Amino acid sequence: MMRLLFFLFLLFPVSAHAAELDYNNFSKIPVQHEGRVKPFDSFARIFLRGFNGHDSLGSMSADAWLAETLFDPAQAIERPLFRILRPELLNLPPREKKYYSYAELAPALQQKSEALQSLMKTDEKFWSEDQRELARLKELSISYEQLLRSFSFLLPLNIEPPHALAKELKITEERPFTLQEYSRYERRIEEKVRAIVRRKGEDPALYTQEEQAVARFAFNMQILREAGENSLLLRIVPGQSAGDEWFSPWALRQSGQGSPQSAAYINLWQEMANAYIAQDQKNWNETTKRASEYAAAFASKPKITLELLYNNWHPLTLSMGFYLLAFLGLVLYTLHGKSWRVPALLCLSAGGLLHIATIVLRILILSRPPVGTLYESILFVAMICVIVGVVIEAIKKDGTGILSGSVSSLLLLFIAQSFAEDDTMKMLVAVLNTNFWLATHVLCITIGYGWCLIVSLLSHVWLVRRAMGKETSDLTAIKTLSAIALLFTAVGTILGGIWADQSWGRFWGWDPKENGALLIVLWLIWVLHGNISGHIKRLAFIAAMAGLSIIVALAWFGVNLLSVGLHSYGFITGVAAGLGAFCAFELLLIGLLCWRITQRQKAAA
């Protein structure tokens, strides 16, 4: 069946691509996806990133790729789109770049269909890595098929009705034959096929050539229609009112939600498809402009503009560049003297401003506070680290702030890259979708994480300097910063309890995420009080504060790996090894530094 569906894409003719079309208007067309309305550009990037891990396909932009997928499926399925890291799983030929086309993937998946079917009946928890990869590829191919068929009823077909049938039903040849055209005659053709079956049975060998042609034609059309009916991804048709659910072209047909307005809009898409197929620049520009203007009336224009700005501008990448420059400036400052400190601080500040701009853009686009997902929490914590770093540098003027700000943000943004693929700026699950608690509990906790990381980093600096026999500052700064970290994490944890009480009906349930938050608070209280009471001496205090990074990493990422508790929206997989390595490295580093300092102290004594 799947093979048949795959070959049905070949029923669409391949269009000639002469000059590159302008995708500016096309990229602006609003589409509803994952619960919010976004520009086509974002939609294209999300799917392309899912298929091949990038925002573009070689020299082809995401928008150009989407247009080809929608309007020229026969060409699209030949493009090496899917990044398949273990092609041997599907008996695909090994390839240096590991990109494969749908035309290669679909038959390979077909061969594994039985294995996949039995796999789907088992619990995901027990899947091996290979099985997970297989299931992932299957899921990707289903999404891709939906995109390919989004307009399958509008696109001209490579096949035509048998001549005699066309003559009998007076099927016009003025317009290109589409599934939409077919639906005008569908009932009569089906009646004809039923009559043939009544007369001659179900074996096509008994039919005349003409009857065979009619039966084959009707069968192909039926398969094409049935396959298209499941295409629900491309929700481009706005509902009747601004707040209503949007429909994919096929869903509109199926649900009966059509209206004169949607009919005109679908006709516009038909014109757009024709312009694309003919590579007619003028009509393409005109139809894409009209479509973006029509649907924009049902969306927020400023949000669409801001999102396009966010997609094209990449402020976060720019800020990473500045952080790197700040770090290099710091190295030069250490090697060549004071004149490099100010440029380094300026770079850190410029990066910080771009980072803040990123967060502000996301707030405006999503209409909610900046932290709702793990990825967003990393971005936000990195921003806090930079702000704290700049403030520290402005006060201390010794490079410490630049070091802590640039290193922590670079490390965090580097980690964030692993989660960036899943960052589709989607709407949050119901329990999280409350601006009050996102703006209070979540921000408090993440600000606390930021302070904790700065404390840990400064403690590392202290340990390294002391281990190298250099002068170190007193502990006042670290104590003050850790007290602030304690305040934020403690208040955040209590606010989380109140939120849990409102959402789940209990203040505290010893859930791993709750325990993680509590762990940071208890760690800080223990170390600070131990130091004040004299039980924890200076070196142990600094070592414990340096180890705060481990506690934060466990509370932030580690508890999500357990996949236990009510915080299911945060569950993650695949970072256990990295987290374990980080914790081991930190323990080893802190241990070695402490050992070295003790040795020095002994030698000095």
Add this chain to the structure above:
Amino acid sequence: MLAHHTKAKGRGMTKNLILLGMLLASILAYTWYDNGAHQKIGAETPRQQTVLQEARNFSSTTMAGKKFELSHFKGKAIVLNFWASWCAPCVIEFPQMLTLAKKNPDTVFIFLSQDDDLTAINRFIKKQGPNAHLNNVIIGQDKGMKIAQDLYNTYKLPETFLIDSDHRIAGKIIGNSDDWTGPDMQKRITDLALRPR
């Protein structure tokens, strides 16, 4: 010396507390603003703001061979029904709609059939008795689904558009309604004619 140190420490702490207070205040201010903004969006509910869609004009021929256009009935409320004699739910609701048409002589009931065969339509009409020949009932053929599909984006049967006297679409009934003769439907039909112009 110690006193000076303690004083400086105290000043630092005060500064930190002020900073913290400002941060918390800004979070609270944002939350307050944000909740307000959402309430505003809620207040102007899009549904209430909806501008009703214009009904697209079309021309067709009655079974008696008389040409008509939707625009001919400007000023009158219209019930536009897409049906076919082979569609079971359509067959069920058709007589009920005729009963409703009889009760509402000022509302025009347009039935557009997707039957290809005119005799099938005529045979069906014959079975409906005198109600099918009321002055406000128009039965025509939508050949090749040119009106249903191309102008009204309608693919499934039956579907009915409720069009007010300004020829704006006030509602749509997807599938058959079992309430054509009930008080709720009567109210909707009455409201159609009464909609402020």
